[in-house]
Amino acid sequence: MTDSAAEPTAERFELLIVGGGVAGLTAATFTARAGVATLVVDHGESILRRNAHLENFPGFPAGVNARLFADMLQTQATRNGADYQKGLVDELAGSLETGFVATVGAVDDTDADTATADTASREIHADRVLVASWADVSYLDGLGVEIRDAGSKQYVDDDGLGRTNVEGLYTAGRIAERYHQAVIAAGDGAETAITLIHDSETPFYNDWVVPEGYFTDRGREVPPGCEEIDATEQEARQAASRAAMQEYFAEPHDERQRTHPSLVDDEQGRIDWDDAGS
Numbered sequence: 312m313t314d315s316a317a318e319p320t321a322e323r324f325e326l327l328i329v330g331g332g333v334a335g336l337t338a339a340t341f342t343a344r345a346g347v348a349t350l351v352v353d354h355g356e357s358i359l360r361r362n363a364h365l366e367n368f369p370g371f372p373a374g375v376n377a378r379l380f381a382d383m384l385q386t387q388a389t390r391n392g393a394d395y396q397k398g399l400v401d402e403l404a405g406s407l408e409t410g411f412v413a414t415v416g417a418v419d420d421t422d423a424d425t426a427t428a429d430t431a432s433r434e435i436h437a438d439r440v441l442v443a444s445w446a447d448v449s450y451l452d453g454l455g456v457e458i459r460d461a462g463s464k465q466y467v468d469d470d471g472l473g474r475t476n477v478e479g480l481y482t483a484g485r486i487a488e489r490y491h492q493a494v495i496a497a498g499d500g501a502e503t504a505i506t507l508i509h510d511s512e513t514p515f516y517n518d519w520v521v522p523e524g525y526f527t528d529r530g531r532e533v534p535p536g537c538e539e540i541d542a543t544e545q546e547a548r549q550a551a552s553r554a555a556m557q558e559y560f561a562e563p564h565d566e567r568q569r570t571h572p573s574l575v576d577d578e579q580g581r582i583d584w585d586d587a588g589s
């Protein structure tokens with residue numbers, strides 16, 4: 312992605328996304344599909360997991376369980392080639408010239424629903440970083456990024472398309488003080504991802520899948536980031552999507568409802584309805 316970019320290894324990526332909530336995972340789907348070696352490091356507590364039923368995200372006419380939706384976003388990102396690791400980014404240093412280094416602390420995750428194997432403390436190197444975490448910017452202290460204070464919260468300043476004042480550092484979602492709805496966070500993650508792709512060596516980028524001949528039958532090359540698929544491939548993909556959706560919605564999602572952590576005796580805000588006598 313940059314001239315100095317080394318081949319990505321397990322600890323070095325072209326792009327590190329901090330935060331695997333709605334904005335971060337949507338961004339990861341777009342960057343991974345563009346061929347950017349993307350790692351999402353996520354503490355695992357998207358604020359959306361507190362929602363009781365998500366009813367205003369386009370494409371779900373009867374709504375969707377928000378914890379199921381969050382899991383589907385994660386699968387979509389990894390299915391499209393992004394890596395995902397559980398962890399808490401404690402510190403971020405570096406620059407576009409030297410590369411960025413994130414110090415990642417372990418997550419104490421006792422919830423079997425969201426636990427992943429690797430939670431050890433480690434360093435991760437990346438050419439670029441996209442921050443899509445909560446509105447807590449303390450881990451960005453050493454970077455000189457412009458921060459906006461708003462009461463108890465602090466937000467990262469950007470140019471409206473996700474670029475911060477630090478070259479190579481991008482932002483999306485709540486930490487950039489976007490409106491507080493999932494579809495806006497998703498759209499913002501996608502927009503920042505495309506900004507980042509445009510800033511890299513990837514040429515003009517659409518990310519469209521079109522029927523065979525859509526471009527080529529008009530004597531045009533398939534543009535970068537577009538794919539023509541024939542009827543057989545289209546049928547196969549539609550069958551796979553039907554099967555996946557049937558599986559997702561076959562049973563109720565089993566992760567416990569979250570609420571505000573101050574309301575229950577569980578640091579992640581998980582409600583045990585049985586214990587609560589509901």
Ligand SMILES: Cc1cc2nc3c(=O)[nH]c(=O)nc-3n(C[C@H](O)[C@H](O)[C@H](O)COP(=O)(O)OP(=O)(O)OC[C@H]3O[C@@H](n4cnc5c(N)ncnc54)[C@H](O)[C@@H]3O)c2cc1C
Nearest residue numbers: 330332333334354355356357358400444484485491492493
């Ligand atoms: C109770 C409740 C109900 C809601 N209901 C709705 C609704 O019905 N409809 C709607 O549209 N919106 C709803 N929302 C809002 C919606 O959840 C947010 O707009 C959306 O989740 C914001 O996305 P985000 O990616 O910016 O943040 P999040 O989804 O919160 O993701 C941030 C991620 O960053 C991770 N993280 C934080 N710090 C670090 C770090 N240092 N290192 C690594 N990872 C880190 C977190 O664990 C989290 O996974 C609701 C919110 C709440 C609180």
